Amino acid sequence: xxxxxxxxxxxxxxxxxxxxxxxxxxxxxxxxxxxxxxxxxxxxxxxxxxxxxxxxxxxxxxxxxxxxxxxxxxxxxxxxxxxxxxxxxxxxxxxxxxxxxxxxxxxxxxxxxxxxxxxxxxxxxxxxxxxxxxxxxxxxxxxxxxxxxxxxxxxxxxxxxxxxxxxxxxxxxxxxxxxxxxxxxxxxxxxxxxxxxxxxxxxxxxxxxxxxxxxxxxxxxxxxxxxxxxxxxxxxxxxxxxxxxxxxxxxxxxxxxxxxxxxxxxxxxxxxxxxxxxxxxxxxxxxxxxxxxxxxxxxxxxxxxxxx
Amino acid sequence: xxxxxxxxxxxxxxxxxxxxxxxxxxxxxxxxxxxxxxxxxxxxxxxxxxxxxxxxxxxxxxxxxxxxxxxxxxxxxxxxxxxxxxxxxxxxxxxxxxxxxxxxxxxxxxxxxxxxxxxxxxxxxxxxxxxxxxxxxxxxxxxxxxxxxxxxxxxxxxxxxxxxxxxxxxxxxxxxxxxxxxxxxxxxxxxxxxxxxxxxxxxxxxxxxxxxxxxxxxxxxxxxxxxxxxxxxxxxxxxxxxxxxxxxxxxx
Ligand SMILES: Nc1ncnc2c1ncn2[C@@H]1O[C@H](COP(=O)(O)OP(=O)(O)O)[C@@H](O)[C@H]1O
Ligand SMILES: [Mg+2]
Numbered sequence: 001x002x003x004x005x006x007x008x009x010x011x012x013x014x015x016x017x018x019x020x021x022x023x024x025x026x027x028x029x030x031x032x033x034x035x036x037x038x039x040x041x042x043x044x045x046x047x048x049x050x051x052x053x054x055x056x057x058x059x060x061x062x063x064x065x066x067x068x069x070x071x072x073x074x075x076x077x078x079x080x081x082x083x084x085x086x087x088x089x090x091x092x093x094x095x096x097x098x099x100x101x102x103x104x105x106x107x108x109x110x111x112x113x114x115x116x117x118x119x120x121x122x123x124x125x126x127x128x129x130x131x132x133x134x135x136x137x138x139x140x141x142x143x144x145x146x147x148x149x150x151x152x153x154x155x156x157x158x159x160x161x162x163x164x165x166x167x168x169x170x171x172x173x174x175x176x177x178x179x180x181x182x183x184x185x186x187x188x189x190x191x192x193x194x195x196x197x198x199x200x201x202x203x204x205x206x207x208x209x210x211x212x213x214x215x216x217x218x219x220x221x222x223x224x225x226x227x228x229x230x231x232x233x234x235x236x237x238x239x240x241x242x243x244x245x246x247x248x249x250x251x252x253x254x255x256x257x258x259x260x261x262x263x264x265x266x267x268x269x270x271x272x273x274x275x276x277x278x279x280x281x282x283x284x285x286x287x288x289x290x291x292x293x294x295x296x297x298x299x300x301x302x303x304x305x306x307x308x
Numbered sequence: 309x310x311x312x313x314x315x316x317x318x319x320x321x322x323x324x325x326x327x328x329x330x331x332x333x334x335x336x337x338x339x340x341x342x343x344x345x346x347x348x349x350x351x352x353x354x355x356x357x358x359x360x361x362x363x364x365x366x367x368x369x370x371x372x373x374x375x376x377x378x379x380x381x382x383x384x385x386x387x388x389x390x391x392x393x394x395x396x397x398x399x400x401x402x403x404x405x406x407x408x409x410x411x412x413x414x415x416x417x418x419x420x421x422x423x424x425x426x427x428x429x430x431x432x433x434x435x436x437x438x439x440x441x442x443x444x445x446x447x448x449x450x451x452x453x454x455x456x457x458x459x460x461x462x463x464x465x466x467x468x469x470x471x472x473x474x475x476x477x478x479x480x481x482x483x484x485x486x487x488x489x490x491x492x493x494x495x496x497x498x499x500x501x502x503x504x505x506x507x508x509x510x511x512x513x514x515x516x517x518x519x520x521x522x523x524x525x526x527x528x529x530x531x532x533x534x535x536x537x538x539x540x541x542x543x544x545x546x547x548x549x550x551x552x553x554x555x556x557x558x559x560x
Binding site: 041050081085098 | 310311313314315317318321322325326403404405407408409410411412413414415557558559560
């Protein structure tokens with residue numbers, strides 16, 4: 001549905017996007033994961049036609065984005081990171097403004113207003129001035145606005161970052177509902193947990209480069225290298241040093257009395273690790289196999305990407 | 309056209325809710341009433357102070373009353389109007405209000421035209437009302453030679469066109485500068501610095517400020533070049549503003 005190839009964005013000498021490529025399939029929820037300053041918002045702004053780019057190709061349903069910009073923009077919705085409205089308008093008035101801008105009739109504006117306000121649960125507040133809304137309400141209203149002309153694809157830029165846990169869950173539920181209805185969603189965040197909850201595909205963006213694009217399941221299959229957590233009474237350093245040199249161990253991390261052992265070969269480690277620990281003569285408090293989650297994958301990819 | 313209509317309505321709502329109509333009408337019509345009264349009272353007050361007959365120093369008739377009003381319009385009302393409208397694009401840009409309209413495929417030119425039309429109509433209406441009120445009051449409060457209503461409306465037209473030029477200047481600076489106030493100050497600085505230049509050489513015929521000189525004479529005579537030049541400049545400035553607004557990066 002959306003294909004991005006070699007996208008480059010520069011601000012003077014600063015190359016913010018260094019040639020990123022990815023493809024979003026119809027009906028998927030695509031997670032765009034990256035730390036602050038990675039270039040998520042910049043990508044979003046390009047894909048929603050707000051800013052230009054220096055190099056690369058964007059195709060939407062096979063059509064060139066630049067050449068068909070106006071038409072394409074009518075098919076997508078954008079929820080920016082910090083949505084801003086005309087604060088002196090009520091929700092109804094703002095929706096009417098956006099509806100007119102999209103060429104909708106007064107009647108369909110009226111009907112659609114009730115629909116989208118229902119979806120985001122703001123009907124009760126619809127007559128109030130938008131300027132007085134709370135952060136969570138603004139975020140939900142932004143989703144209502146972006147859904148207004150029934151787009152086929154939605155871009156959400158960190159919709160949960162500024163919200164409290166309750167607000168976050170509401171937004172994630174909303175995304176899941178939209179996914180059920182077949183909406184294609186491109187969703188940026190720095191919160192890994194959000195990705196695990198709603199996305200089926202993802203890219204990890206780091207300093208303007210995509211370090212990996214994959215679907216969530218195969219990413220986990222491919223990159224999950226089991227981790228053993230071992231807690232000891234003393235002798236932590238010595239054991240860690242012994243383990244460090246072994247070929248089937250990727251990495252050993254020490255935290256107080258705990259050692260986290262990242263293993264490369266699960267079969268060998270199942271047999272060998274416990275023996276080595278036993279031989280060391282340390283007092284073992286616990287010995288656990290932890291399946292690594294997305295967070296571990298992210299840390300490994302972003303901080304130690306020599307081991308990808 | 310969709311964007312134009314949507315923004316025209318939005319501008320009306322915004323101007324009403326943010327008391328812009330009120331500010332502009334007060335800023336224009338207040339002097340229409342106050343100037344004749346001041347002109348009537350000032351000599352009397354001074355005479356009472358100085359115990360002398362000063363009537364020979366003041367030649368006040370209905371014509372000079374209206375000319376004084378034109379002076380106030382250009383000096384004070386113009387400033388008010390420019391400052392009210394100079395945030396028209398910079399506020400949209402710096403407060404990121406255009407993210408939704410632009411990302412829904414809104415047309416930058418449609419928005420610029422809607423804003424220019426709205427701000428212009430508001431101003432022209434205020435100026436004509438101001439002149440009508442001034443004409444009426446000058447006739448009540450002051451005696452002596454007067455100007456006909458036709459002459460007064462001619463002046464109103466010329467002053468309006470000068471104001472439209474200012475409004476277009478405010479729009480382009482508003483699209484270029486981050487703050488409305490800065491755009492307003494730059495617009496005023498440009499306008500005022502054109503006043504002394506407007507008497508020089510070929511500018512005598514073409515500079516917009518000469519519209520005010522003509523308004524003071526209540527006559528359209530010989531104004532065709534300056535009217536044409538001003539209209540062309542306004543069109544060019546608005547076209548540039550459209551270009552700028554279609555190029556500007558909207559950062560969300
Ligand atoms: N208008 C701009 N001018 C210069 N640099 C910018 C501009 N916008 C963003 N950047 C830089 O681009 C990088 C990526 O920013 P952004 O896309 O906002 O990251 P994210 O949304 O992932 O936090 C940052 O280093 C930021 O400083
Ligand atoms: Mg961002």
